[in-house]
Amino acid sequence: MRTTGRRILxxxxxxxxxxxxxxxxxxxxHELLRATNGREALAIFERERPDLxxxxxxxxxxxxxxxxxxxxxxxxxxxxxxxxxxxHSDRERRLEGLRxxxxxxxxxxxxxAILLTRVRTLLALKASRDxxxxxxxxxxAAQRAQRExxxxxxxxxxxxxxxxxxxxxxxxxxxxPSQSDLKEALDDASTAAYRLHHxxxxxxxxxxxxxxxxxxxxxxxxxxxxxxxxxxxxxxxLAERGLTLVPPADLPVEVDADRELLRRVxxxxxxxxLRYTPRAGRIRLDLRLARGAEILVCNDGKPIPxxxxxxxxxxxxxxxxxxxxxxxxxxxxxxxxxxxxxxxGNIRVVQTANWPISFAVHLPLHADTPRPVPN
Numbered sequence: 001m002r003t004t005g006r007r008i009l010x011x012x013x014x015x016x017x018x019x020x021x022x023x024x025x026x027x028x029x030h031e032l033l034r035a036t037n038g039r040e041a042l043a044i045f046e047r048e049r050p051d052l053x054x055x056x057x058x059x060x061x062x063x064x065x066x067x068x069x070x071x072x073x074x075x076x077x078x079x080x081x082x083x084x085x086x087x088h089s090d091r092e093r094r095l096e097g098l099r100x101x102x103x104x105x106x107x108x109x110x111x112x113a114i115l116l117t118r119v120r121t122l123l124a125l126k127a128s129r130d131x132x133x134x135x136x137x138x139x140x141a142a143q144r145a146q147r148e149x150x151x152x153x154x155x156x157x158x159x160x161x162x163x164x165x166x167x168x169x170x171x172x173x174x175x176x177p178s179q180s181d182l183k184e185a186l187d188d189a190s191t192a193a194y195r196l197h198h199x200x201x202x203x204x205x206x207x208x209x210x211x212x213x214x215x216x217x218x219x220x221x222x223x224x225x226x227x228x229x230x231x232x233x234x235x236x237x238l239a240e241r242g243l244t245l246v247p248p249a250d251l252p253v254e255v256d257a258d259r260e261l262l263r264r265v266x267x268x269x270x271x272x273x274l275r276y277t278p279r280a281g282r283i284r285l286d287l288r289l290a291r292g293a294e295i296l297v298c299n300d301g302k303p304i305p306x307x308x309x310x311x312x313x314x315x316x317x318x319x320x321x322x323x324x325x326x327x328x329x330x331x332x333x334x335x336x337x338x339x340x341x342x343x344x345g346n347i348r349v350v351q352t353a354n355w356p357i358s359f360a361v362h363l364p365l366h367a368d369t370p371r372p373v374p375n
Contacts, residue, residue, distance in 0.1 A: 276357065
């Protein structure tokens with residue numbers, strides 16, 4: 001890593017000491033800045049922004065610790081290594097310097113080998129910090145650009161998708177009873193458009209959740225009634241596939257949650273269950289009271305391999321051997337994870353008796369919800 005071409009600020013009230021330091025450091029090829037008092041030193045520091053400071057601890061008036069405090073108070077002062085040069089070797093003086101923010105010490109008379117070694121080490125450390133700062137800034141800029149692009153694309157997709165949905169509905173309404181094949185095709189198109197609309201909503205919500213700008217609207221939610229309402233909205237697709245939905249238990253459980261966000265989480269899990277449950281199969285939507293509220297969404301489809309239990313919640317990840325397709329871009333479960341974490345909850349795959357696939361959603365209980373009594 002390049003450390004040449006750095007700036008070192010030397011501060012000492014004795015000009016001869018500055019000359020001696022310059023003579024020792026000049027072979028390193030760095031720019032050497034000099035100050036003979038504390039006020040001058042702070043002015044040079046703020047103007048030149050050096051990469052390293054060698055500071056005499058004992059100076060008249062505005063002393064070394066005062067200068068150190070002034071450096072640390074500067075916007076970039078916390079990133080610059082400061083070495084205190086002192087004739088004092090007692091423990092209390094060193095502790096005082098460390099508490100004030102010093103990074104290291106050099107004792108007078110200065111040992112040339114120790115001086116050069118510490119200067120090289122601290123300049124390399126400062127260079128590493130600077131490089132990391134640049135990389136973090138570049139990463140944040142890239143993430144911001146990605147979010148802006150995502151929002152732009154999502155908003156532009158919504159309008160043409162609404163046209164597609166409207167025209168599919170219009171065409172389906174004008175069909176004759178004999179046009180069953182065309183009706184089936186339009187129903188498939190309508191289902192696909194619904195999934196695409198859901199994916200677009202997830203993508204936009206994920207973008208905002210990742211940037212911590214999603215406007216959470218927490219309210220008191222009575223979970224059993226909430227789940228029954230969601231289940232009722234799935235009556236038609238369940239009947240179409242001949243699936244049975246086992247309803248949730250009627251427990252007096254309340255949580256503080258964003259109702260719309262929680263609804264989309266449960267809908268995502270039910271959509272998954274509809275996709276992976278075989279015809280005439282069963283889906284279970286249940287509610288339990290443990291350390292918090294636990295919403296269970298289970299189905300009797302193909303079990304999730306144990307190796308996929310965690311990775312399926314990652315962005316753009318699907319289970320092993322699972323083919324991609326419309327409505328299955330690896331966003332749904334990642335959305336569920338981020339949406340629940342934003343509300344203080346979590347989601348995981350659990351083992352449930354008689355159900356090959358079970359997702360458990362955990363949310364903190366509302367303060368007035370009775371806690372279960374330990375056995």
